[in-house]
Amino acid sequence: MNFEKYQDFIMEKTLELLNINSPTGYTEDAANYCLEEFRKLGFEAKLTNKGGVLVNIGGKDKENGLLLEAHTDTLGGMVSSIKSSGRLVVTPLGGMNANNAETENVTVITKFDGEYEGTFQLNNASIHVNGEYNDTKRTFDSCEVVLDEDVKSEEDTKKLGISVGDIVCFEPNARITKSGYIKSRFLDDKLSVGILLGFAKYIADNKITPERAIYIHITVFEEVGHGGCASVPEGVTEAISVDMGCVGEGLTCTEKQVSICAKDSGGPYAFSIVKGLIEAAKKAGADYAVDVYPHYGSDVEATLSAGYDIKHGLIGAGVYASHGYERSHKEGALNTMKLLVAYADL
Structure with missing residues (x-):
C-alpha cells in the first residue's frame, strides 16, 4: 500500500494546526478546526463538554473497541x-x-x-x-x-x-525544511493530530470498515494532566496515546522513527500492547524504536487514573528538544501512521 502520498497531507494539516493558538485552557479554535477536518473526511465527530473532539471511525466489533488519543492543547x-x-x-x-x-x-x-x-x-x-x-x-x-x-x-x-x-x-515558528524535517514549538502534540488525520483519510480513501470499532479522541487538557480522563466510548478495551516520541541521550529513537514506549514516569505500559505494537511495526515495515522515557506522562495514563478498565500503550513520531523548539521528520510521521494502520489490522 502506498502510504507516502499521505505524508504531504499530514504535514499540511500539522502546519495549519500549529498556526492556531491553543494553550491549555484556550483551545476552542483548534478543537473546532479538528472537528471540521474529521467531518470533511466523512466521519461522525462531536465536541465533548470538556472541549475535546471525539470521532467515531466505525468498525464491526463494538465490544472490543480501540481508542486513539492525541492532544491539541499546548504550552503557553x-x-x-x-x-x-x-x-x-x-x-x-x-x-x-x-x-x-x-x-x-x-x-x-x-x-x-x-x-x-x-x-x-x-x-x-x-x-x-x-x-x-x-x-x-x-x-x-x-x-x-x-x-x-x-x-x-x-x-x-x-x-x-x-x-x-x-x-x-x-509563536510556534513552524517550518518544513527541504530535507523533510518539521521544526516548530508545539509539535507536542499537533504532529500526532496531523498523523491521526492522515490515518482517518487513509480509511476514508480506501472505504475501509475496520474489524473492530475505532475511536479518536483529540483532548485539550493533556499538558496539565487530565486530558484523557473522560469521554471513553462504551466497549473500548484498549487505548493508545499517540503523542511525541522522545529523542535524546540514552534513548535510541530518532526523528525519522516511530517510538514505542515501554515505560515512563507513570510506570510500564501494558506488556501485551507493547508486544503487539512491535509486531505491527515489523509487519508494516515501519522503522521503530522501543524506549523508556525518564520524564513523561501521557493522556492514556490519565484515562487509567480515571478508572477505565482498559489496556494502554503509547507511541509517537520521534521529537527532539521536547517542550522547546521541537524537531521531527516526515518519515517519523509516516512510520507512525504505518504502525497505526497495521495495529488496527486495516
Missing part, C-alpha cells in the same frame, strides 16, 4: 499580574520553560478587548545596561512580557483591556 502562559511599568508578569501553562521561551514573540489574548503583540524578555534585557545579564537564572519571575504598545504604567496597560487571566500565546 497566562497574565498573573501587571507591573507598575505596564509590563506583564506571566505564569506558565503546562511545562513552558522560561529558558527557551526568552525573546519569543507572543500574542496576549484578552477576555473582552482583542489581542496585543509583545515579546517575552528577561527583566532589564539590554545587555549593555544589565551587568547581571549573563548570570541571571531565567524563570517566570525574572522574565516579563514587553508589550508592543505605548504603555508606561499599570494604568496604561489596563486601559488596553489587559487583565489577570488573559492568555499569552508563544
Whole structure:
C-alpha cells in the first residue's frame, strides 16, 4: 500500500494546526478546526463538554473497541499580574520553560478587548545596561512580557483591556525544511493530530470498515494532566496515546522513527500492547524504536487514573528538544501512521 502520498497531507494539516493558538485552557479554535477536518473526511465527530473532539471511525466489533488519543492543547502562559511599568508578569501553562521561551514573540489574548503583540524578555534585557545579564537564572519571575504598545504604567496597560487571566500565546515558528524535517514549538502534540488525520483519510480513501470499532479522541487538557480522563466510548478495551516520541541521550529513537514506549514516569505500559505494537511495526515495515522515557506522562495514563478498565500503550513520531523548539521528520510521521494502520489490522 502506498502510504507516502499521505505524508504531504499530514504535514499540511500539522502546519495549519500549529498556526492556531491553543494553550491549555484556550483551545476552542483548534478543537473546532479538528472537528471540521474529521467531518470533511466523512466521519461522525462531536465536541465533548470538556472541549475535546471525539470521532467515531466505525468498525464491526463494538465490544472490543480501540481508542486513539492525541492532544491539541499546548504550552503557553497566562497574565498573573501587571507591573507598575505596564509590563506583564506571566505564569506558565503546562511545562513552558522560561529558558527557551526568552525573546519569543507572543500574542496576549484578552477576555473582552482583542489581542496585543509583545515579546517575552528577561527583566532589564539590554545587555549593555544589565551587568547581571549573563548570570541571571531565567524563570517566570525574572522574565516579563514587553508589550508592543505605548504603555508606561499599570494604568496604561489596563486601559488596553489587559487583565489577570488573559492568555499569552508563544509563536510556534513552524517550518518544513527541504530535507523533510518539521521544526516548530508545539509539535507536542499537533504532529500526532496531523498523523491521526492522515490515518482517518487513509480509511476514508480506501472505504475501509475496520474489524473492530475505532475511536479518536483529540483532548485539550493533556499538558496539565487530565486530558484523557473522560469521554471513553462504551466497549473500548484498549487505548493508545499517540503523542511525541522522545529523542535524546540514552534513548535510541530518532526523528525519522516511530517510538514505542515501554515505560515512563507513570510506570510500564501494558506488556501485551507493547508486544503487539512491535509486531505491527515489523509487519508494516515501519522503522521503530522501543524506549523508556525518564520524564513523561501521557493522556492514556490519565484515562487509567480515571478508572477505565482498559489496556494502554503509547507511541509517537520521534521529537527532539521536547517542550522547546521541537524537531521531527516526515518519515517519523509516516512510520507512525504505518504502525497505526497495521495495529488496527486495516
